Amino acid sequence: MDLEKYKKVILDAIQNEIEAKEFYDKIAQQIKDDYLKKLFEDFSKEEAKHERILIGILSQNEIQGSHFNFETDFKVAETIEMPEVNEKMDLKNAIGLAMKNEEIAMKNYTLLADSCDDPELKAVFLDLAAMERGHKNIMEVKFVDVAFPEVW
Numbered sequence: 001m002d003l004e005k006y007k008k009v010i011l012d013a014i015q016n017e018i019e020a021k022e023f024y025d026k027i028a029q030q031i032k033d034d035y036l037k038k039l040f041e042d043f044s045k046e047e048a049k050h051e052r053i054l055i056g057i058l059s060q061n062e063i064q065g066s067h068f069n070f071e072t073d074f075k076v077a078e079t080i081e082m083p084e085v086n087e088k089m090d091l092k093n094a095i096g097l098a099m100k101n102e103e104i105a106m107k108n109y110t111l112l113a114d115s116c117d118d119p120e121l122k123a124v125f126l127d128l129a130a131m132e133r134g135h136k137n138i139m140e141v142k143f144v145d146v147a148f149p150e151v152w
Contacts, residue, residue, distance in 0.1 A: 009124050013054050030085070092147045102132050
């Protein structure tokens, strides 16, 4: 894979993180509950951090091997429907929304990898899917803590 194609993939991933950040910012502005407002602001900051990580990868100006290696997948996100966004959203649904968004991003990168003939580009997509799987895992742990408190 040539460097320009690699850069394009990373730039697209950066754009996805920017859009996710903007999505969480928009929700934070709509939510009335102060705790949930801060939670969505924190989700937005996390997406900005992911953007900075990808910008760092892009600035290396060379094709690197794997940057992410998150193999844990509890598959909790796959057990719920996408929560509806509204101003009365509760904590469980707020975290569920973030978890589902990470699942969608992970699946999108995996689909891109599956449809890619270039083995190096496929590896980049799988690496980005691993990054999103790691984010999904974090949200799944939070979701289980909130949605199933009786476990504790």
